[in-house]
Amino acid sequence: MTSNDFGYLMWGRDWVRFAEPLRQTRPDPQLPRARRMARDGKVQVTIDGGIVRAVVEHGRKPSVVTIEVAPMSREAIVEISRRLSGVQLALTDELYRAITDAGHPPAPALAGVDCSCPADTSRCIHVLAVYYAMAQRVDDDPRVTLDVQGYFRTSSESAEAFTAATPRRWIALNALNPADYFVVAE
Ligand SMILES: [Zn+2]
Incomplete structure (x- = not known):
């Protein structure tokens, strides 16, 4: 309806x-x-x-x-910023579904x-x-x-916390070609 x-x-x-x-x-x-x-x-x-x-x-x-x-939960913020840092730069329905499938619905x-x-x-x-x-x-x-x-108020904070927790993975995200990244991550 x-x-x-x-x-x-x-x-x-x-x-x-x-x-x-x-x-x-x-x-x-x-x-x-x-x-x-x-x-x-x-x-x-x-x-x-x-x-x-x-x-x-x-x-x-x-x-x-x-x-x-x-x-928004910190996990959801990290999930969204992680996905937005690769090739995906727009808040599309596809991104919405991916975040939801990852267990962090952005609703x-x-x-x-x-x-x-x-x-x-x-x-x-x-x-x-x-x-x-x-x-x-x-x-x-x-x-x-x-x-x-609160995504934009806390995402930089969360990104920092995320960097502190897993520095190599975070750097890889920004530095590598996304195709390489996904192969490495899986
Ligand atoms: Zn009223």
């Missing part, structure tokens, strides 16, 4: 999944309206570290949504969701609209979903 307008990359689809969880058998009746709000630019998103803040225009007064995203996890509206649910229309707005942003630039998970 994924809408074609959102989540056409696997990186963006993770955000659609927050609005449309696979375990949910009946579609939420709020979804078409939430999608329309995102599409019509009613959602103003700002990202501040691991916090997604959004002002959503709907009804008489705008609602403020705050979504806290859990930091974000939410640590907290809040909306200023009176609805007593974490799935109010405003929050759903923000998930779609994030899917749009991530489709435009998948780095956004890594950024909000």
